[in-house]
Amino acid sequence: MALIVQKYGGTSVGSPDRIKNVARRVAKFKAQGHQVVVVVSAMSGETNRLVALAHEMQKHPDPRELDVIISTGEQVTIGLLSMALKDIGLKAKSYTGGQVKILTDSAFTKARIVSIDEQNIRADLENDHVVVVAGFQGMDEDGNITTLGRGGSDTTGVAIAAALRADECQIYTDVDGVYTTDPRVVPEARRLKTITFEEMLEMASLGSKVLQIRSVEFAGKYKVKLRVLSSFEEEGEGTLITFEDEEKMEKAIISGIAFNRDEAKITVLGVPDKPGIAYQILGPVSDANIDVDMIIQNVSEDGTTDFSFTVHRNEFAKAMDILKNQVQPHIGAREVVGDNKAAKVSVVGVGMRSHVGIASKMFRTLAEEGINIQMISTSEIKISVVIDEKYLELAVRVLHKAFDLDQEDA
Amino acid sequence: MALIVQKYGGTSVGSPDRIKNVARRVAKFKAQGHQVVVVVSAMSGETNRLVALAHEMQKHPDPRELDVIISTGEQVTIGLLSMALKDIGLKAKSYTGGQVKILTDSAFTKARIVSIDEQNIRADLENDHVVVVAGFQGMDEDGNITTLGRGGSDTTGVAIAAALRADECQIYTDVDGVYTTDPRVVPEARRLKTITFEEMLEMASLGSKVLQIRSVEFAGKYKVKLRVLSSFEEEGEGTLITFEDEEKMEKAIISGIAFNRDEAKITVLGVPDKPGIAYQILGPVSDANIDVDMIIQNVSEDGTTDFSFTVHRNEFAKAMDILKNQVQPHIGAREVVGDNKAAKVSVVGVGMRSHVGIASKMFRTLAEEGINIQMISTSEIKISVVIDEKYLELAVRVLHKAFDLDQEDA
Numbered sequence: 001m002a003l004i005v006q007k008y009g010g011t012s013v014g015s016p017d018r019i020k021n022v023a024r025r026v027a028k029f030k031a032q033g034h035q036v037v038v039v040v041s042a043m044s045g046e047t048n049r050l051v052a053l054a055h056e057m058q059k060h061p062d063p064r065e066l067d068v069i070i071s072t073g074e075q076v077t078i079g080l081l082s083m084a085l086k087d088i089g090l091k092a093k094s095y096t097g098g099q100v101k102i103l104t105d106s107a108f109t110k111a112r113i114v115s116i117d118e119q120n121i122r123a124d125l126e127n128d129h130v131v132v133v134a135g136f137q138g139m140d141e142d143g144n145i146t147t148l149g150r151g152g153s154d155t156t157g158v159a160i161a162a163a164l165r166a167d168e169c170q171i172y173t174d175v176d177g178v179y180t181t182d183p184r185v186v187p188e189a190r191r192l193k194t195i196t197f198e199e200m201l202e203m204a205s206l207g208s209k210v211l212q213i214r215s216v217e218f219a220g221k222y223k224v225k226l227r228v229l230s231s232f233e234e235e236g237e238g239t240l241i242t243f244e245d246e247e248k249m250e251k252a253i254i255s256g257i258a259f260n261r262d263e264a265k266i267t268v269l270g271v272p273d274k275p276g277i278a279y280q281i282l283g284p285v286s287d288a289n290i291d292v293d294m295i296i297q298n299v300s301e302d303g304t305t306d307f308s309f310t311v312h313r314n315e316f317a318k319a320m321d322i323l324k325n326q327v328q329p330h331i332g333a334r335e336v337v338g339d340n341k342a343a344k345v346s347v348v349g350v351g352m353r354s355h356v357g358i359a360s361k362m363f364r365t366l367a368e369e370g371i372n373i374q375m376i377s378t379s380e381i382k383i384s385v386v387i388d389e390k391y392l393e394l395a396v397r398v399l400h401k402a403f404d405l406d407q408e409d410a
Numbered sequence: 411m412a413l414i415v416q417k418y419g420g421t422s423v424g425s426p427d428r429i430k431n432v433a434r435r436v437a438k439f440k441a442q443g444h445q446v447v448v449v450v451s452a453m454s455g456e457t458n459r460l461v462a463l464a465h466e467m468q469k470h471p472d473p474r475e476l477d478v479i480i481s482t483g484e485q486v487t488i489g490l491l492s493m494a495l496k497d498i499g500l501k502a503k504s505y506t507g508g509q510v511k512i513l514t515d516s517a518f519t520k521a522r523i524v525s526i527d528e529q530n531i532r533a534d535l536e537n538d539h540v541v542v543v544a545g546f547q548g549m550d551e552d553g554n555i556t557t558l559g560r561g562g563s564d565t566t567g568v569a570i571a572a573a574l575r576a577d578e579c580q581i582y583t584d585v586d587g588v589y590t591t592d593p594r595v596v597p598e599a600r601r602l603k604t605i606t607f608e609e610m611l612e613m614a615s616l617g618s619k620v621l622q623i624r625s626v627e628f629a630g631k632y633k634v635k636l637r638v639l640s641s642f643e644e645e646g647e648g649t650l651i652t653f654e655d656e657e658k659m660e661k662a663i664i665s666g667i668a669f670n671r672d673e674a675k676i677t678v679l680g681v682p683d684k685p686g687i688a689y690q691i692l693g694p695v696s697d698a699n700i701d702v703d704m705i706i707q708n709v710s711e712d713g714t715t716d717f718s719f720t721v722h723r724n725e726f727a728k729a730m731d732i733l734k735n736q737v738q739p740h741i742g743a744r745e746v747v748g749d750n751k752a753a754k755v756s757v758v759g760v761g762m763r764s765h766v767g768i769a770s771k772m773f774r775t776l777a778e779e780g781i782n783i784q785m786i787s788t789s790e791i792k793i794s795v796v797i798d799e800k801y802l803e804l805a806v807r808v809l810h811k812a813f814d815l816d817q818e819d820a
Contacts, residue, residue, distance in 0.1 A: 072482035
C-alpha cells in the first residue's frame with residue numbers, strides 16, 4: 001500500500017466525461033489498496049473565462065479580488081470530482097486551499113506556499129477517503145484567498161506530496177511523458193523513462209512545458225518522487241523524475257533538445273564598463289515586470305562593452321522602449337538594437353558535466369547546416385544558443401540526430 | 411450618516427454592465443456619507459449552470475459537494491463588484507460567507523445561520539471601505555462550506571443588517587416594491603408605501619415572490635428595517651416593511667390580494683376519524699420531501715372524515731401515488747381524489763383582525779361572479795380560498811376592486 005498524490009490539469013478535467021474518467025482512474029488505484037490524494041486544476045477554459053470577466057470590470061484587475069474570482073475554477077472541479085467518485089462508490093471529500101489549509105504569503109496572483117496543515121487530509125485518508133484538493137490556491141494568515149500563479153496546481157500537488165511524505169506524486173497531463181524533444185518537430189523523438197531533476201528544470205525553463213518549473217524545484221527540495229503521465233492513456237509508465245545519485249545506470253550524455261520559439265534579443269552597444277551597469281540596464285526592465293531570460297556580457301574593449309539579453313517576443317516592444325528612452329540616455333550607451341525573430345535551442349544533460357566536446361559537437365553540427373549562432377550561454381548541464389528563428393526546426397532535428405537521441409537508451 | 415446594507419439579486423448583477431450600475435448606485439450612497447455593506451447573489455443563470463454540472467456527476471448530487479460548487483457563483487460576483495467599485499475610486503473589499511464569518515449549522519444546501527462575526531466588516535467600514543459580502547453562503551464549525559438554500563441571499567442581507575444593527579436593509583429586485591396584487595393581472599394594482607411584517611409573510615408565502623420568506627421572518631425577529639426597491643430605477647422609495655405598532659396612520663383593512671397559480675388539491679375520503687390519522691396521511695408525503703401548503707379537515711360524520719390538502723402542481727402525481735398505494739390501504743380510507751387545476755387566492759391584511767365582515771364580503775364577491783369555492787382556510791390576517799384555476803384572474807380582479815385596493819391610501 002502506497003500513498004499517492006495525483007495531479008490532473010485543466011484538459012484532464014475539461015468536461016464532465018473527463019472528470020468521470022479521472023474518477024475511474026482513481027478507483028483503480030484505490031482498488032490496488034493505495035491511499036490517494038487528488039489535486040485538480042480548473043476545467044480548461046474556465047480560468048480564462050473568469051480572467052476575462054475581471055478585465056471587464058477593471059483594466060488592471062485588483063489582485064486580491066482577482067484571486068477571489070479565479071480560485072472558484074478549482075473549487076468547482078473539486079466538488080464535481082468528489083461527486084463523480086461518490087457516484088462510483090468511493091468515499092470522497094473535497095478541500096479548497098483554505099480548507100486544507102495551505103498557508104501562503106500575501107502576494108496575490110503569485111503567492112508562495114509557506115506551510116501545509118496535512119492533519120485533516122491524513123485523518124480522511126486513514127478513514128478510507130479519497131481526498132480531493134483544489135490546486136493553485138491557498139490562504140494567507142489573514143484569511144485572504146490567494147493563488148499561486150498559472151501552473152500552480154503542479155506546485156500544490158508536489159507540496160501536498162511533500163507534506164504527506166507521499167510515495168509518489170503523479171502529474172497527469174496531455175502528454176505521456178518527457179521527450180528528447182518535441183515530437184511535432186522531430187518524429188523520432190523518444191519518451192525518456194527517467195530524467196533528473198536538474199535536467200527537468202532546464203527542460204522546463206527552456207520550453208518543454210510539461211511541468212511547471214516551480215513544482216520541479218519544490219520536488220527537488222523536498223525529495224518528492226515525481227512522475228509525468230498521460231491522463232488519456234490507460235497504460236504507460238510516463239517519465240520518472242529522479243535524483244541523480246539514485247540512478248544506477250550509466251546516464252546518456254545528453255537527455256534532450258529543448259527550444260523556445262518566441263524569443264527576442266536586445267543588445268545595448270557601447271556601454272561604459274563600470275560597476276553597477278548591469279543593474280542600471282536590467283533594473284528598469286525588471287521594474288516593468290518583463291522577464292529576462294539569457295543575459296550575456298562579453299569582456300570589455302576600450303572601456304565599453306556590449307550587453308545582450310533575451311525577452312519573450314510579446315514584451316520586445318515594451319523592453320525596447322524602456323531601453324531607448326530611459327536606459328540609453330541615462331547610462332550614455334551608444335545604441336540599442338534588437339531582433340524579435342530569434343529562437344533558442346539548448347542541449348541538456350547531466351552527463352555533460354563529465355564529458356568534454358559537447359559544445360564543439362553542437363556548434364559543428366549547426367555550422368554544417370549553415371546556421372549562424374548569434375548568442376551562446378552555458379550552464380553546468382546545458383548549452384543554449386540563440387539563432388535566427390527560421391532555422392529552429394532544422395537545428396532541433398540535426399542536433400537530435402547528432403546526439404543519437406533517436407536511439408533507444410540502455 | 412447611516413449604515414445601510416444593500417442586497418442585489420442575480421438579475422441586478424446579471425452582466426458586467428449591470429454590476430457597474432450597482433457600483434454607481436453604491437457610490438451615490440457613499441457620496442451622501444453613508445456606510446454601505448453590499449450583499450450579492452450569483453449572476454443570473456450561474457447557479458443553474460453549476461447545478462446542471464453537478465447533476466452530470468450524480469443523479470442526486472452530494473449535498474456537501476453541491477455547496478462547494480454552487481457557492482462559487484456568489485464568490486465570483488463579490489470579486490467583480492469589488493473591482494467595479496475600485497474602478498470608480500471607492501475603497502472596497504470582498505468577503506465570502508466563510509471569511510465573514512457567517513457560522514451556520516451543517517445542513518448542506520439549506521443551512522441556517524447560527525451567528526455572524528461582524529468585527530472585520532465593522533473595521534473595514536470605519537476605514538471607509540464598501541464591504542461586499544457573498545450572499546447565500548456560510549461555513550459550519552468544521553470549516554465546511556454551506557449554502558442557505560435558494561433565495562438565501564436575502565437572508566444573508568437581513569442577518570448582516572441585524573448583526574451590524576444597520577439603519578436599513580435595502581433589498582434590490584426587479585420590481586419597485588410590493589403591490590396590492592400582481593399588476594399583470596390587475597393593471598390598477600398599486601405599490602404599497604408600507605406593509606407590515608406579518609402581511610409581508612402572508613404575501614410572500616402566498617406567491618407574491620418579492621422577498622424570501624425566511625428573510626422576512628429574520629427581519630421581524632431582529633427588528634431590521636427592510637425596504638424593497640428596484641435595482642433598475644434610479645428614483646423611487648420602494649416599499650418599507652414595518653412593525654405594526656410603529657405605524658401612526660390608520661391602516662387599510664386589506665393590504666393586498668395574493669394568489670398562487672400552480673396548486674393541486676388532494677382529498678382523502680372516508681378516513682377513519684381517530685388520533686394520529688393526520689400524521690399517517692401526511693407523514694409519507696413529507697418523507698418524500700413534498701411540501702404541503704393548505705391542510706383542511708372538517709368535523710367527522712359517522713366516524714369518518716374527509717382530509718384535504720394542497721401541494722405544488724409539479725408534485726401532484728408523486729403525492730397521489732403515495733396516497734393511493736401507501737396511505738389508503740394502510741389507513742383504510744375509502745378513496746383518494748385529486749385535482750391539479752386548482753389555484754389559491756388570498757386576501758391579506760392586519761386590519762382584518764379588528765374588522766368583521768371581510769370573509770363574507772370575499773365570499774359574496776366571488777359568488778356574484780359564479781366562482782365556486784372549493785376549500786377555505788383562514789389565519790389572523792388572511793383568508794385563502796381554493797378555486798378552479800380558470801377563474802383565478804377574474805377572482806383576483808373582482809376582489810381587488812371590492813376591497814378598494816385601486817384607491818390611493820391616505
